Amino acid sequence: MRARLLGPILAATCLALAPGAQDLERAKKLFLANCASCHGETGDGKGTTQLDRPARSFQDGGFSFGNTPEALFKTISTGIPGSPMAGFDSSLSEEERHLVAAYVVTLGPPITEVKEEDMILAVKDKPLVVRGLLPSLGEGLPEHPRGLLIGDPSGITFEYRVDDVRLLALRQGGFVKRSDWTGRGGTALEPLGKVVHLVEGGKPQGTFTLGAGTIELEARLAGSNAGKKASLSYHLVRGSRELAHVEESPFVVNVDGVGTGYGRSFELTGVAAKCHLALQDQTQAAGARSAEDLDVPGLSGASMTALVPSGQGTALHGFSVEHGRWSRKNGVLILELEPGEHVHLTLLTIPSVTSLPQ
Numbered sequence: 001m002r003a004r005l006l007g008p009i010l011a012a013t014c015l016a017l018a019p020g021a022q023d024l025e026r027a028k029k030l031f032l033a034n035c036a037s038c039h040g041e042t043g044d045g046k047g048t049t050q051l052d053r054p055a056r057s058f059q060d061g062g063f064s065f066g067n068t069p070e071a072l073f074k075t076i077s078t079g080i081p082g083s084p085m086a087g088f089d090s091s092l093s094e095e096e097r098h099l100v101a102a103y104v105v106t107l108g109p110p111i112t113e114v115k116e117e118d119m120i121l122a123v124k125d126k127p128l129v130v131r132g133l134l135p136s137l138g139e140g141l142p143e144h145p146r147g148l149l150i151g152d153p154s155g156i157t158f159e160y161r162v163d164d165v166r167l168l169a170l171r172q173g174g175f176v177k178r179s180d181w182t183g184r185g186g187t188a189l190e191p192l193g194k195v196v197h198l199v200e201g202g203k204p205q206g207t208f209t210l211g212a213g214t215i216e217l218e219a220r221l222a223g224s225n226a227g228k229k230a231s232l233s234y235h236l237v238r239g240s241r242e243l244a245h246v247e248e249s250p251f252v253v254n255v256d257g258v259g260t261g262y263g264r265s266f267e268l269t270g271v272a273a274k275c276h277l278a279l280q281d282q283t284q285a286a287g288a289r290s291a292e293d294l295d296v297p298g299l300s301g302a303s304m305t306a307l308v309p310s311g312q313g314t315a316l317h318g319f320s321v322e323h324g325r326w327s328r329k330n331g332v333l334i335l336e337l338e339p340g341e342h343v344h345l346t347l348l349t350i351p352s353v354t355s356l357p358q
């Protein structure tokens with residue numbers, strides 16, 4: 001066993017971090033302590049923990065989200081939304097995550113280096129935004145001639161349609177390949193990440209409505225921004241009347257021991273006469289149980305969190321409102337907005353809760 005492992009360990013870690021023998025011992029210990037229960041001691045995917053889906057066999061090179069040390073580091077840090085694979089960014093230090101990533105490389109088949117083509121965009125330490133035609137997300141789902149991708153440094157990509165702004169899906173892995181750099185409009189995008197979460201089955205309703213959910217609003221794109229965090233700005237419009245201006249930025253949420261998901265932060269500014277914006281309140285969904293005692297990052301101000309039965313087991317939903325008047329009833333959250341007034345709203349979803357601290 002030892003002899004069989006040691007060769008590939010030395011070969012592959014030279015590529016990665018070139019840790020010394022001592023580091024390798026540490027890396028292996030970290031793997032055995034934190035990962036082997038699901039992935040198996042040899043990385044064959046046959047751990048002792050019973051899971052509703054198999055953990056990856058690293059030996060077979062089952063890496064959907066990239067097999068380079070950098071890609072593995074991201075997956076290990078962030079976790080995989082909607083799966084039992086939680087993020088380790090708070091339980092392992094950065095150095096430990098690099099070590100364990102280098103160790104996982106050694107468990108897989110040898111890496112054949114792919115020469116990165118110029119057309120492939122990779123996200124480094126700042127988010128990237130690209131626009132273009134988005135292919136269908138799956139059977140029965142349309143392509144979106146006007147789409148936008150936000151690549152987060154965590155390895156997660158947020159996929160939006162922007163003809164009427166709506167978050168469609170989360171992907172994980174590489175960012176995007178462009179088949180035409182110079183094309184203006186109609187540029188086809190090829191998202192490289194694997195879809196890990198479809199928002200409302202990939203055909204989401206608009207987030208904001210009027211009349212407690214009865215009157216739909218259009219979210220008309222005004223622009224996009226990629227600074228330290230990426231954002232979209234749009235106008236909420238009914239007919240020719242603009243009701244509010246919205247600045248939305250999505251982010252990745254990792255609740256220690258609970259699971260990985262995403263949040264959407266909204267800066268709303270009232271434009272027209274006073275209005276009551278409504279949105280679906282998932283924390284009031286059927287079967288919801290309060291989760292107020294969970295420590296959920298990203299929510300600030302008055303907040304609600306709840307565990308809700310979902311197709312994949314249990315989901316965690318939450319929201320918070322800062323500087324605003326709000327109420328909730330019959331599954332709807334209502335925000336009151338005066339012209340010129342700013343309200344900060346955050347929505348949070350962990351599609352599949354892995355386990356709950358007792």
Ligand code: HEC
Nearest residue numbers: 034035038054055056062063064065066075076083084085
């Ligand atoms: C609670 C069980 C569990 C634990 C503990 C766990 N994993 Fe996972 N891991 C999974 C499952 C399940 C998947 C497959 C998720 C999917 O694709 O749906 C996975 C996927 C992965 C992947 C993704 C491979 C790909 O497709 O690119 C990597 C890398 C990984 N795990 C590394 C680790 C490391 C390193 C540790 C320890 C620090 C660890 N995991 C701990 C369950 C676990």
